[in-house]
Amino acid sequence: MPTVSVIIPVYNVERFVEAAIASVQAQTFQDFELIIVDDGGQDRSIEICRRLADQRTRIIEQKNRGLAGARNTGIAAARGRYIALLDADDFWHAEKLARHVAHLESRPQVGVSYAGSILIDEAGHDMRIRQRPVLGMATARQVFCGQTVKNGSVPVFRRAVFDEIAYRPVAGDREWYFDETLRRSEDVECWTRTALTSRYAFEGIRGDLTYYRINSSGLSADIIRQLESWEEVCDKIAAFAPDFIAAHEAEARARELRYLARRAVQLRDTGLAVPLIVEALKTWPMLALVSPLKTATTLAASLLLRAVADWTHTDARPSSAGK
Numbered sequence: 001m002p003t004v005s006v007i008i009p010v011y012n013v014e015r016f017v018e019a020a021i022a023s024v025q026a027q028t029f030q031d032f033e034l035i036i037v038d039d040g041g042q043d044r045s046i047e048i049c050r051r052l053a054d055q056r057t058r059i060i061e062q063k064n065r066g067l068a069g070a071r072n073t074g075i076a077a078a079r080g081r082y083i084a085l086l087d088a089d090d091f092w093h094a095e096k097l098a099r100h101v102a103h104l105e106s107r108p109q110v111g112v113s114y115a116g117s118i119l120i121d122e123a124g125h126d127m128r129i130r131q132r133p134v135l136g137m138a139t140a141r142q143v144f145c146g147q148t149v150k151n152g153s154v155p156v157f158r159r160a161v162f163d164e165i166a167y168r169p170v171a172g173d174r175e176w177y178f179d180e181t182l183r184r185s186e187d188v189e190c191w192t193r194t195a196l197t198s199r200y201a202f203e204g205i206r207g208d209l210t211y212y213r214i215n216s217s218g219l220s221a222d223i224i225r226q227l228e229s230w231e232e233v234c235d236k237i238a239a240f241a242p243d244f245i246a247a248h249e250a251e252a253r254a255r256e257l258r259y260l261a262r263r264a265v266q267l268r269d270t271g272l273a274v275p276l277i278v279e280a281l282k283t284w285p286m287l288a289l290v291s292p293l294k295t296a297t298t299l300a301a302s303l304l305l306r307a308v309a310d311w312t313h314t315d316a317r318p319s320s321a322g323k
Contacts, residue, residue: 002056004032004097004156005078008086009070012041014048016089016213019124021052023091023211029098032056032084035074040064045088067152068178068186075162075177083157089213090153096209100156103205111161111200112191114149116208122215130208138202140195140244144188144237145252146259148202152187153210164198165190179236184229189236196241214266223260223272230256254284255291258298265301270309273302 006024010017024034036053038046038061049059062073067087075083082104084097100113107113117131131150138148149155166175178186195202234253238245257280264273277299280287288295 002031002033002080003101004029004082004084005035005074005080005159006032006084006086006097007035007037007071007074007078008088009037009039009067009074010041010045010049010088011039011064011067011070012043012045013088014043014045015122017045017048018052019091020086020088021049023094024086025052025054026094027092027097028094029101032097033058033079035060035077037062037070037074039066039070065180066183066186068176068182069180071178072174072176072180076174078159081159083159083162085152085155085157087151087153089215090151091211092153093207093209093211095207097156099205099207099209103203104156104158107203109201110203111158111198112149112194112202113156113205114154114202115205115210117150117154117210117212118208120211120213122213124211124213127214131212132208133204135204135206138195138204140192141248141251143195143202144192144244144248145255146188147255148204149187149191151210151212153212155191158200161194161198161200164200165194182229182233184226185233188230189233192233192237196237196244223264223267223269223276226263227256227260250284251286254280254287257283258287258295261298261302265298265305268305270306274306277302 008020024032034057036049036057036059038059040063046059053059058077060073060077071085082101084100086092099115103113104110114133116133119127119129119131121127133150134142134147142148162177166177168175178190182189234245234249257276261273261276261280264276
C-alpha cells in the first residue's frame with residue numbers, strides 16, 4: 001500500500017492540470033498513489049491526465065458533484081495512511097510530501113499538517129504574496145478564523161482523521177467527509193468540524209510548499225455568494241457547537257470580509273471593496289489591532305481603487321469649456 005494518497009479533483013482545468021500532475025510526479029517522496037477524480041467536465045482535462053498517467057495513477061469518473069463531492073470520492077478510494085489534497089489549478093514544491101510525511105511520522109498526535117503558500121497568477125508567475133499561517137499547534141479558533149490551512153491544496157491528513165469525521169447524510173448513498181451541499185466554503189466547514197470533533201491536532205510547519213493560483217477572471221457576484229456560503233457554514237457549525245460560534249463568529253467574519261475585500265480589489269470592483277473592509281472593521285474592530293498591516297493595506301488599496309475610479313470617471317466626462 002502507498003504511504004500517501006494524493007487526490008486531484010478535475011473539472012475543466014485543461015490549462016493548469018498538467019502542472020499539478022507534474023508537481024506530484026516530481027516529488028522527492030515517491031511512495032504515493034495519485035487519484036484523479038473526473039468530475040464530469042467538458043474540456044480536454046481528462047485527456048491530458050490520461051496522457052500523463054503512470055502506474056501509480058488511478059482515474060475515477062463520476063457525474064458532476066462539485067469539489068466537495070470529488071474530494072469525497074477520492075478519499076473513499078484512497079489506500080494510503082496519509083491523504084494529501086491538491087486542486088488541479090495549483091501545484092506543489094518538490095519537497096512538500098517529504099516534509100509533511102516526516103512531520104506526521106514524528107508527531108502521532110497531529111492529524112493535519114500544513115504549511116505556507118506562494119501566490120501565483122494565471123500564467124504561473126510569482127505574485128510576491130505569501131500566505132503565512134500560524135505555526136505550531138493550532139487552536140480550533142485559529143482554524144475557524146482562517147489562520148492555519150489557507151487553501152485547499154495545503155493540508156496533508158492522517159487517514160484516521162477522515163475516518164473520525166465521516167458521516168452519512170440523511171438518505172445518503174455514501175459517507176461524506178466534505179459537505180456536498182456546499183459549493184463554496186466547504187473547506188472552512190470541514191477544517192472547523194475536524195478541529196472541534198477530532199482527537200487529532202492541526203500543526204503548521206515552516207516553508208512555502210504550495211503554489212496557489214489566483215484566478216483574475218472571477219465575477220464580483222461570486223464574492224457575494226462566497227459570503228453567503230460562509231454564513232451558511234456558520235449556521236451548520238452552530239448546530240453542534242453554538243457556544244464556539246457565539247465566541248468566535250465576529251472575528252472569523254471580519255477576517256472573511258477582509259479577504260473578500262482584497263479579492264474585490266483584485267477584480268477592480270469599486271463598489272464592493274470599500275464596503276467590505278469597512279464592514280469588517282465594524283464587525284470586529286480588534287482586527288485593526290491584532291492584524292494592523294494587512295488591515296491597513298487592504299483599506300488603503302480599497303480607497304485608492306475607489307479614488308482612481310472616481311478620478312477616471314470625472315476625467316472622462318465631456319468638458320463644458322467653450323460653451
